[in-house]
Amino acid sequence: xxxxxxxxxxxxxxxxxxxxxENNLFKSIPNDKEPFTIVIPPPNVTGLLHxxxxxxxxxxxxxxxxxRMLGKNACWVPGTDHASIATExxxxxxLKEKGINKLDISRDEFLKYAWDWTExxxxxxxxxxxxxxxxxDWDRTKFTLDDDMYESVLIAFKILHNKGLxxxxxxxxxxxxxxxxxxxxxxxxxxxxxxxLYYLKYKIVDSDQEMIIxxxxxxxxxxxxxxxxNPKDKRYKSMIGKQAIVPICDRKVPVIADxxxxxxxxxxxxxxxxAHDINDYNLGKKHNLxxxxxxxxxxxxxxxxxxxxxKNRFVVRNEMEDELIKNKLLIKKENYVHNVGRSERTNSxxxxxxxxxxxxxxxEITKPAIINVLExxxxxxxxxxxxxxxxxxxxNIKDWNISRQLSWGHQIPVFYYGNDDEYIVATSKEEALKKxxxxxxxxxxxxxxxxxxxxxxxxxxxxxxxxxxFDGIRNPDNEEIKYYYPTQDLVTGPxxxxxxxxxxxxxxxxxxxxxxxxxxxxxxxxxxxxxRKMSKQLGNSPDAIKLIEEYGADSVRVGLMLSSxxxxxxxxxxxxxxxxxxxxNKIWNALRLIDGWDTDLQIKxxxxxxxxxxxxxxxxxxxxxxxxxxxxxxxxxxxxxxxYKLIWDDFCSWFLEILKxxxxxKIDQKSKSDLIELFIKNLKIIHPFMPFLSEExxxxxxxxxxxxxxxxxxxxxxxxxIQLINNFEITKEIISxxxxxxxxxxxxxxxxxxxxxxxxxxxIGNIDVIKKIGFVExxxxxxxxxxxxxxxxxxxxxxxxxxxxxxFDKDSEIKKLNKELEYNIGFLKSVDSxxxxxxxxxxxxxxxxxxxxxxIIDTEQKIKSIKKSxxxxx
RNA sequence: GGGUGAUUAGCUCAGUUGGUUUAGAGCACUACCUUGACAGGGUAGGGGUCACUGGUUCGAAUCCAGUAUUACCCACCA
Numbered sequence: 001x002x003x004x005x006x007x008x009x010x011x012x013x014x015x016x017x018x019x020x021x022e023n024n025l026f027k028s029i030p031n032d033k034e035p036f037t038i039v040i041p042p043p044n045v046t047g048l049l050h051x052x053x054x055x056x057x058x059x060x061x062x063x064x065x066x067x068r069m070l071g072k073n074a075c076w077v078p079g080t081d082h083a084s085i086a087t088e089x090x091x092x093x094x095l096k097e098k099g100i101n102k103l104d105i106s107r108d109e110f111l112k113y114a115w116d117w118t119e120x121x122x123x124x125x126x127x128x129x130x131x132x133x134x135x136x137d138w139d140r141t142k143f144t145l146d147d148d149m150y151e152s153v154l155i156a157f158k159i160l161h162n163k164g165l166x167x168x169x170x171x172x173x174x175x176x177x178x179x180x181x182x183x184x185x186x187x188x189x190x191x192x193x194x195x196x197l198y199y200l201k202y203k204i205v206d207s208d209q210e211m212i213i214x215x216x217x218x219x220x221x222x223x224x225x226x227x228x229x230n231p232k233d234k235r236y237k238s239m240i241g242k243q244a245i246v247p248i249c250d251r252k253v254p255v256i257a258d259x260x261x262x263x264x265x266x267x268x269x270x271x272x273x274x275a276h277d278i279n280d281y282n283l284g285k286k287h288n289l290x291x292x293x294x295x296x297x298x299x300x301x302x303x304x305x306x307x308x309x310x311k312n313r314f315v316v317r318n319e320m321e322d323e324l325i326k327n328k329l330l331i332k333k334e335n336y337v338h339n340v341g342r343s344e345r346t347n348s349x350x351x352x353x354x355x356x357x358x359x360x361x362x363x364e365i366t367k368p369a370i371i372n373v374l375e376x377x378x379x380x381x382x383x384x385x386x387x388x389x390x391x392x393x394x395x396n397i398k399d400w401n402i403s404r405q406l407s408w409g410h411q412i413p414v415f416y417y418g419n420d421d422e423y424i425v426a427t428s429k430e431e432a433l434k435k436x437x438x439x440x441x442x443x444x445x446x447x448x449x450x451x452x453x454x455x456x457x458x459x460x461x462x463x464x465x466x467x468x469x470f471d472g473i474r475n476p477d478n479e480e481i482k483y484y485y486p487t488q489d490l491v492t493g494p495x496x497x498x499x500x501x502x503x504x505x506x507x508x509x510x511x512x513x514x515x516x517x518x519x520x521x522x523x524x525x526x527x528x529x530x531x532r533k534m535s536k537q538l539g540n541s542p543d544a545i546k547l548i549e550e551y552g553a554d555s556v557r558v559g560l561m562l563s564s565x566x567x568x569x570x571x572x573x574x575x576x577x578x579x580x581x582x583x584x585n586k587i588w589n590a591l592r593l594i595d596g597w598d599t600d601l602q603i604k605x606x607x608x609x610x611x612x613x614x615x616x617x618x619x620x621x622x623x624x625x626x627x628x629x630x631x632x633x634x635x636x637x638x639x640x641x642x643x644y645k646l647i648w649d650d651f652c653s654w655f656l657e658i659l660k661x662x663x664x665x666k667i668d669q670k671s672k673s674d675l676i677e678l679f680i681k682n683l684k685i686i687h688p689f690m691p692f693l694s695e696e697x698x699x700x701x702x703x704x705x706x707x708x709x710x711x712x713x714x715x716x717x718x719x720x721x722i723q724l725i726n727n728f729e730i731t732k733e734i735i736s737x738x739x740x741x742x743x744x745x746x747x748x749x750x751x752x753x754x755x756x757x758x759x760x761x762x763x764i765g766n767i768d769v770i771k772k773i774g775f776v777e778x779x780x781x782x783x784x785x786x787x788x789x790x791x792x793x794x795x796x797x798x799x800x801x802x803x804x805x806x807x808f809d810k811d812s813e814i815k816k817l818n819k820e821l822e823y824n825i826g827f828l829k830s831v832d833s834x835x836x837x838x839x840x841x842x843x844x845x846x847x848x849x850x851x852x853x854x855x856i857i858d859t860e861q862k863i864k865s866i867k868k869s870x871x872x873x874x
Numbered sequence: 875g876g877g878u879g880a881u882u883a884g885c886u887c888a889g890u891u892g893g894u895u896u897a898g899a900g901c902a903c904u905a906c907c908u909u910g911a912c913a914g915g916g917u918a919g920g921g922g923u924c925a926c927u928g929g930u931u932c933g934a935a936u937c938c939a940g941u942a943u944u945a946c947c948c949a950c951c952a
Binding site: 005190197213214215216217261262265266269270271272277278279280338339341385386388389392393396494495497498525529531562563564565567568569570571573575576578579581582583584585586588589590591592593594595596629633635637638641644645652653656660663664736739740742743748749750823826827830831834837838839840841842843844845847848851852855858859 | 877878879880885886887888890893894895896899900901902905906907909910911912914915916917918919931932933945946947948949950951952
């Protein structure tokens with residue numbers, strides 16, 4: 001059957017993916033082989049594949065497929081994340097469209113909606129990963145809210161709580177009044193916004209003194225519990241210790257002094273509102289001030305706001321202005337630009353708020369994470385530069401606020417039986433009840449216990465991922481965790497180095513006393529050609545699935561990997577996929593060419609084929625060596641580029657051209673079988689990048705193979721002769737010169753020419769190659785002087801020439817030679833001056849000096865020849 | 875404001891711990907080729923004072939200091 005001229009990626013990709021799945025090629029179970037494990041960074045369960053995922057998962061697949069071919073037990077665990085805030089926000093929005101307010105329905109009802117939503121839209125991304133060719137063990141697919149995963153998270157909470165690492169405390173948190181939840185510091189975006197700076201008058205009790213205070217938030221005066229100045233500020237020295245009167249509410253508050261206050265800013269006076277500003281909160285703690293919370297959960301004023309009670313904070317700000325002016329308490333108002341924190345999800349202005357939250361103590365448990373990455377590199381980062389980011393965060397770590405006022409997630413396993421401080425930590429109500437009655441002898445009934453309404457931060461489940469997917473939290477001694485853990489590589493973006501990477505490292509040492517992975521490969525951010533981040537708003541992100549459909553998964557994978565060194569941002573452009581597609585086309589056509597060569601058992605192997613095969617074998621092994629070493633250092637783009645050049649240039653442009661039988665003729669059996677062997681080796685090294693194409697070709701090659709390439713073995717490193725490879729480079733150069741000559745003289749490609757060489761330096765091997773590819777009739781030994789005019793090729797120490805006829809453009813030839821002469825004289829001069837430098841001679845190592853001396857000899861030789869040619873021409 | 879990187883050809887980047895020519899690759903570009911696998915191809919070619927200024931060294935794209943530009947991270951200024 002003839003091979004179709006077009007590579008039909010859509011059908012072929014579908015065909016092979018089903019084949020791989022049906023034959024369970026990605027399945028992994030513990031055995032006596034060395035494990036190679038990667039856990040996927042779980043994408044948002046309802047998310048869709050974007051360019052970032054494509055890049056990230058292509059890299060993982062490349063690593064996994066190569067490991068599999070290296071004979072390791074490759075296990076890539078897929079899964080999805082419940083992404084509590086993002087998913088809950090979507091569900092709430094969807095309910096809103098149906099006219100349902102989340103606050104009007106019960107927790108269970110809401111969760112039912114959320115599960116419906118998840119079932120409807122969830123998991124799509126995993127199907128998309130299959131289209132990309134990802135070789136995950138799909139039987140292991142996990143979801144962070146699966147029963148076993150859920151329980152693992154609760155158990156982890158319990159363990160940490162029992163160790164005294166989890167505590168409940170008052171903290172200043174970021175309150176999102178729209179979502180009615182706390183958001184982590186990381187989920188707040190600060191945006192520069194135009195606002196006003198209000199100058200308010202605070203009178204001093206029993207005196208005619210007054211203080212002018214500049215604030216951007218006059219509505220918070222209801223929560224003022226002090227006025228603060230810098231102790232060094234002479235202007236206000238006399239007022240320290242007195243009482244100031246807060247405008248409108250007329251409350252008396254102390255005037256205190258603290259160096260925190262900037263003398264230069266505003267008037268040098270600061271109103272202190274501990275309940276609504278993080279710095280004021282810290283001041284309040286230091287000076288033992290009262291805390292007055294003036295907002296309700298919507299960030300509307302509460303009873304402390306007096307006649308403004310129930311009104312929105314921004315409305316109050318405007319309305320107060322009139323009242324302040326009327327009472328002559330507003331001195332002035334000026335434009336002011338400052339940063340306003342907004343919620344990443346709802347975009348509403350964040351309100352700092354005092355709240356009782358659950359925290360995880362971070363100082364002690366982070367120690368192994370510092371030592372094992374920064375001090376002894378038990379975990380390696382690629383690229384290394386991210387170690388400094390990591391270090392900075394760990395050394396300034398704060399306790400982790402792990403509770404979230406949401407429903408979608410792991411409900412905090414705390415059961416209250418009395419006031420806030422009377423609770424039991426248990427993974428179920430039954431367990432809590434049992435504990436209460438048996439251990440604490442409380443004699444409670446089921447209804448006496450109420451579970452904490454909050455859920456845990458999403459990252460509190462993610463940080464256990466490499467352990468929990470192997471059930472290592474619930475069953476720390478099970479076979480799977482013992483076999484697969486620690487995993488080998490983690491591939492993720494540097495933007496979640498704190499959220500996720502660092503925390504996984506912390507949890508790994510905390511729960512298993514062992515690192516979670518050995519290497520972390522950080523991908524860059526995928527941007528468009530203008531360096532803009534890809535985003536929905538900008539509409540500059542290509543549709544990932546469309547790309548796969550149009551170009552084929554292999555081409556997209558190649559396009560993504562062509563220029564994405566670890567840690568570098570990838571400036572994506574569709575032309576990269578086109579380049580990938582051109583490459584698939586090139587390889588496909590190599591197959592078609594080879595397939596068309598019939599063998600003839602009668603033909604003896606020509607010398608030229610033997611030379612070429614020997615060369616390509618050496619070249620392949622030489623390239624394989626650098627491919628392997630680049631893989632070890634995660635230089636994946638370099639791996640692809642060397643494979644690309646090996647296949648395109650060395651294999652297709654040179655090797656196949658040399659072997660190509662004359663039109664209508666056949667190829668000898670030995671050459672053909674060697675060729676196929678080498679072609680298959682090429683396919684193997686390209687397979688991690690182009691799994692579908694390589695599999696298809698592998699099965700199309702003559703002498704059909706029974707085993708798929710996916711589970712074939714990676715080529716063995718063989719010895720190679722570098723001298724032989726270098727000699728072939730000279731051959732290539734000679735041929736190149738011949739082509740150049742033909743072009744100048746307008747001689748058609750295939751018109752045979754005669755080439756001469758001077759007898760004193762008989763040319764090196766590969767004569768047959770020069771003859772065949774250069775269409776050289778014969779190489780004749782002769783002296784240049786025998787001809788009136790010649791064109792010389794001096795390559796290394798070998799000199800060839802072609803006789804010229806009288807009509808030749810002498811001047812341009814002489815010009816060219818002069819240019820070359822000039823270059824060589826300049827070069828000689830630079831080397832010579834180096835060698836004349838006494839300091840160089842006395843300090844440089846002998847090898848370097850010898851090398852320089854050799855350069856002199858070579859260059860002088862060259863100059864001599866060029867000069868001779870010039871004089872012969874003129 | 876604090877921190878960490880980056881700056882090499884039109885573009886994207888290598889340059890592996892200072893010495894293989896007077897710095898490389900891919901893409902793009904230019905000229906020529908309707909060549910029997912591939913025009914999604916072939917052949918040949920042009921293009922860089924390695925951001926700038928000093929310093930260390932026999933020798934610097936590579937090490938050090940400063941300047942400029944830029945990216946990211948952290949903190950958020952009443």
